[in-house]
Amino acid sequence: MSEPAPQLGGRLCICVGAGGVGKTTVAAALARARADRGQRVVVVTIDPAPRLAQALGLEELSGEPRRVPTGAGELWAMRLDPKRTLDELIAGLAADEGVRERALSNRIYRELSAAVAGSQEFSAVAKLYELDRDGGFDSIVLDTPPSRNALDFLDAPARLMRFFDGRALRLLIAQGGLAGRASAPFLGVLGRLTGAGVLREIAAFFTAIGGMVEGLGARAAAVEKLLRDPATTFVVVASPRRAVVEETIAFARELRAAKLTLAALVVNRVHPAGQPAPPQAALAELLGERLAELVHASVGERDARATADAAGLMRLRESFMGLATVAIPELEGELEDLAGLERLALYLEPRPGSSSVDSPSVAQ
Numbered sequence: 001m002s003e004p005a006p007q008l009g010g011r012l013c014i015c016v017g018a019g020g021v022g023k024t025t026v027a028a029a030l031a032r033a034r035a036d037r038g039q040r041v042v043v044v045t046i047d048p049a050p051r052l053a054q055a056l057g058l059e060e061l062s063g064e065p066r067r068v069p070t071g072a073g074e075l076w077a078m079r080l081d082p083k084r085t086l087d088e089l090i091a092g093l094a095a096d097e098g099v100r101e102r103a104l105s106n107r108i109y110r111e112l113s114a115a116v117a118g119s120q121e122f123s124a125v126a127k128l129y130e131l132d133r134d135g136g137f138d139s140i141v142l143d144t145p146p147s148r149n150a151l152d153f154l155d156a157p158a159r160l161m162r163f164f165d166g167r168a169l170r171l172l173i174a175q176g177g178l179a180g181r182a183s184a185p186f187l188g189v190l191g192r193l194t195g196a197g198v199l200r201e202i203a204a205f206f207t208a209i210g211g212m213v214e215g216l217g218a219r220a221a222a223v224e225k226l227l228r229d230p231a232t233t234f235v236v237v238a239s240p241r242r243a244v245v246e247e248t249i250a251f252a253r254e255l256r257a258a259k260l261t262l263a264a265l266v267v268n269r270v271h272p273a274g275q276p277a278p279p280q281a282a283l284a285e286l287l288g289e290r291l292a293e294l295v296h297a298s299v300g301e302r303d304a305r306a307t308a309d310a311a312g313l314m315r316l317r318e319s320f321m322g323l324a325t326v327a328i329p330e331l332e333g334e335l336e337d338l339a340g341l342e343r344l345a346l347y348l349e350p351r352p353g354s355s356s357v358d359s360p361s362v363a364q
């Protein structure tokens, strides 16, 4: 009897990679694979395609994971809502209901938090922390926005600190004590920009948020620690396209330089080599010259694409020697439903005896 394939990635799994390579789909399929092993797993997605969102029951943004009806295990899914994630974080740190209300409704907070929440990397990592802390899940799979830069993740906790505790805030706090003096340069600019009431709002902001700065600092430190924990692993998703290959190599180099744990490489949408075309003369007899030429041209194109993809795959394999690598072919048909995810899952974690996999390849 064959051993079950090893799980791809650690207990906490962050799917990263270039734009459009299949991060969201692979994250959902990885989660499905883990659920099919009997785990209680949650996948946090970012901007899933409408059909995938529907398949996972995630038409709306939500702060809470929802259960997806699948066979074995428990699959849970949610869509990241960056603004809400930050609001909940603040709400959780507020000493009481009044402070919470005042903080969340404060105009300065709303302006600043919208800017910070614009960073999906930050919210994603903060959500990972929360789910790990109180979700009771066996594993968590995190989808991420397209990133060119691994530092977007590493920076995320520091950005949280800078938001509330950075130099700009210290400056504001220092000047906030002089709230009456609109001539102070920083406040003067704010005052001119956003109206006279802004000074009162700033003072209120500090009153409300000031008591949370320490708690936020502690949270940022905890989030950063979790990112660096060996249980938190990065699964790099790529495609064999040349530009993506080079971007992926650079990205992974950064991850490694930052001492983050790289668990696996998924090379998605590899065009396989097909059957050779019959000789053109034989085809011409059957189809006529014109059609035979067209068939040959299209087979030629397909072969060229397959050759280029094989070269991209090889370059990736050579650059990631020693790393678990999975190649997924360009698949036909619907992928953005639960059955489609299962098809993909079989490439990510083939099950013994499964026959629907034509060429899964896992190389250590």
Ligand SMILES: Nc1ncnc2c1ncn2[C@@H]1O[C@H](COP(=O)(O)OP(=O)(O)OP(=O)(O)O)[C@@H](O)[C@H]1O
Residues within 6 Å of the ligand: 018, 019, 020, 021, 022, 023, 024, 025, 026, 047, 049, 144, 145, 146, 268, 269, 270, 328, 329, 330, 331, 332, 335, 336
């Ligand atoms: N192996 C595959 N074969 C065919 N189509 C695929 C495959 N994997 C993913 N796709 C399709 O590619 C498209 C992009 O996938 P997905 O949305 O997961 O990419 P992404 O990396 O999350 O994109 P973004 O960077 O915009 O978030 C989707 O339509 C998906 O169904």
Ligand SMILES: [Mg+2]
Residues within 6 Å of the ligand: 023, 024, 025, 046, 047, 048, 143, 144, 145
């Ligand atoms: Mg995506």
